[in-house]
Amino acid sequence: MKAVIKRLQFFTATLVLTACNSFGPDSLRGTHPLYNDAIVGSMNEQLVLNIVRLHYRDPMFFLDVASVTASMKLDMSAGLDQSEVGLNGGSDLIKYSLGAAYSTSPTISYAPLQGEGFVKSVLSPIPIQAVFSLSGSGWNARRVFGLCVERINGLENAPSASGPTPRLAPNQNWQFNRLLELVEEVSGKQVISPRVDPETKEMQLEIKNSEEFADRIHEIKDLLGLDQNLEIYHINSDFIKSRSDTLSIRTRSLTSIFFYLSHHVHTPQSHKTAGLVTVTRNRDGSEFDWGTTPAGSLFEIRQSEDQPDLAFLAIPYRGHWFYLADNDLESKSTFMLLMQLFRLQAGTAKSQGPTLTIPVQ
Template identity: 45%
Template sequence: PVGTAVLLCLALGCNSFGPRTLEATHPQYNHAISRSLDEQFLLNLVRLKYRDNPFFLEVSAVTTQQTVQHEVSASVKFASGADSLTPSGGMTYKQTPTISYAPLRGDQFLKQILSPVPLEAVLILTQSGWSVERVVSVCVERVNDLDNASNASGPTPSREPRYKKFQEMTEILRELQVADAIELGAASNGAGKEGGAGHELVLRLKPRAELAERIARLKELLGINGTDNELRLTNDFLNRPKNSLAVRTRSMMGVLFYLSHNTHVPEDHEKEGLVTLTKKADGEPFDWDTVTGKLLRVESAPGRPLNAFVAVRHRGAWFFIRNNDLESKSTFMLLSQLFNLQAGQIKTMAPALTIGAGG
């Protein structure tokens, strides 16, 4: 009976082992991969601040092999008047995880990250619940004559950018979005390919008395006639129709550069000339917090920070986003979604790097 009990116990344990292992390991791999991708994004932002080359690796596969071996034995002892049976059992568990990485590279990937973000992507993000102020500030570098730090779409510039009127425009758009006084969507223009119905993006204003002053200011900034409330979006600045919005978006690489400038580096790195110092017209240092402080702020410290949402080490210092910096965390999440929209689906023929993660 004792031997039967041991066998039954081992059998039950083996039968439930697979589901229990999945419950234990799946969340751990999920957390580890998510954290790794966040660290990669932050590291590449910091690299761009230092004019170091960014590099992206994709976790293309995670596999793990689990084996269970069990042994059952019994010893019998014969003694005068008292025979005894002593059962014994053992179980050995081994897990062998394997992780495959694939570099994101090649001409298709390069074209995707250097091509302007499609206006349709801006529409998708705003319709999915994102703040129009955040999406437009990150993705768009010019609307009509309003410049959104277009010189920030590359390596850190030496001269301060133009951005204040564009920033005011996005703040008004956000106010109107909260008040449900704007709609951004696709409208038919009756001129599609092969005789079908065509569509173009439209920003529709829904005027109300209490918002009249803000809408008037928005139109003034955009150079729009006071009576037109349906503004069609185009990317043609040379032949822009009257009362339309000519929009130029950043590329994915331009977005990364734009958000990298508000990385606060150690003072000695500035003195050593490792980063570009942007100057105002009067020669005073320019503070990038005024441009992207509401979007993303990356701080630095000599040691690993304890209150970080994500942190990476680069050039002897730690760079991080604070765990309670919700604005930066929101933009960081938007950046990840935008990257997946723009470049995340590109598959390359580069060989994968497969690493055994140990047992």
């Protein structure tokens, strides 16, 4: 009898030690992807929500996940129960019991992104170097310049779209669209590339006179008013002086990009009738189609009365659902670029103000 009990005790101890040994790593593998997915999903929904808010002239607000902590607890119990069987106690019956309980208590802390550092980062123009770095790192040049550049050598990319929805349609500059088409055609061909002057440390742009792309290069320089005989051009943001050896580029700020994208939100007709949004109109009074702007063909947020089935992201707002369609790859790509720009500009800003801590049951 004693030998049996010892064996059971040894088995129980071994089981407990084995469970404790695998509990930590196994729980990490099981919970880390879930927390990662939840945080990424909530941040994505927050960006879409803020774009929709701007469409309705509602203020933006950002919460950052400051920390995620989770305490995990494993309780195990084991027992033996001996009882006699038979009228004369001729035999013994041993009952063995083993129980285990696993619980986790996550706590999530949120902090608002605000303060002087954050405001400066979202209101400052995207650095020109960052724009060229993005286009040179695999991002489509048409997408990067169509979203981030507001003006280049007099060619406008809907500058009035950088704020709340305007009542009058922006000037449609077909030349800017044509420039984006040409740049996209020669991108990746080592024809156009930024460089830094080794002596002055000034940023410059090299546009090579390639025989293969001679017609496209000639048209690019002609649209920008550049000297056809040069290959190296200065870069600045000064629009007061126009020079044939200089590219004057004005980039959008992160806030301006959010405003620009907010004009590409589909609006329920009832909301237009109620005056909840500004309807941009052409000179003849007809409704302007924001899909004709450089960013319009690259991004749109759709709306539905019911929760959509095929949605990459969907948020409820003002009695309707606003969403990015899962099969709209252009909009999803532009949204990925927006996420990268947000991290680039606002990623270094620290959370300010009180922290909201929520224990998750």
